[in-house]
Amino acid sequence: MVEWFFGYLAGAVILLSILVVLSRNPVHSVLWMLLMFLHVAGLYLLLNAEFLAATQVIVYAGAILVLFLFVVMLLNLKEEIRVKEFTGGWPVRLLIAAGIMIILKVGLAGFKVGFKGPWGIEAIEKVTDTKALGKVLFTEYILPFEIASLILLVAIIGAVFLAKKRIRT
Numbered sequence: 001m002v003e004w005f006f007g008y009l010a011g012a013v014i015l016l017s018i019l020v021v022l023s024r025n026p027v028h029s030v031l032w033m034l035l036m037f038l039h040v041a042g043l044y045l046l047l048n049a050e051f052l053a054a055t056q057v058i059v060y061a062g063a064i065l066v067l068f069l070f071v072v073m074l075l076n077l078k079e080e081i082r083v084k085e086f087t088g089g090w091p092v093r094l095l096i097a098a099g100i101m102i103i104l105k106v107g108l109a110g111f112k113v114g115f116k117g118p119w120g121i122e123a124i125e126k127v128t129d130t131k132a133l134g135k136v137l138f139t140e141y142i143l144p145f146e147i148a149s150l151i152l153l154v155a156i157i158g159a160v161f162l163a164k165k166r167i168r169t
Contacts, residue, residue: 026072037061
């Protein structure tokens with residue numbers, strides 16, 4: 001039964017991702033993305049990662065998707081730009097994308113995912129997911145975490161600088 005549910009969720013994520021890209025109306029594309037985010041949260045729940053599922057719904061389906069919707073509404077795309085420029089030549093792009101996926105599949109054939117250090121599956125099952133994530137994030141990966149926070153800070157400052165209106169004196 002779990003395999004069927006996983007198959008449904010995985011197939012729905014793939015189909016909804018394709019609909020996000022192929023949808024001509026940007027608002028419909030954002031709505032397809034909302035459904036895709038909710039199905040990804042279902043996959044996280046299936047993998048017993050409740051914290052990631054809640055984060056997926058709150059951050060992506062909540063905050064980021066609303067931001068996308070506001071940007072789409074503010075852009076006011078013209079019909080001729082949206083339809084003519086982006087719909088031609090899709091068979092060539094599809095073949096290129098399929099070729100890249102085949103190359104990645106062949107290249108990553110021997111790749112195996114594993115855990116390093118004390119945080120294997122058995123250790124994570126002894127504590128909660130959030131506690132294990134916090135311990136690993138703030139001990140082993142504190143430097144990449146701080147670098148990512150600095151990059152986000154620079155991005156926020158840049159966005160404020162670009163959005164700010166110039167005051168003429």
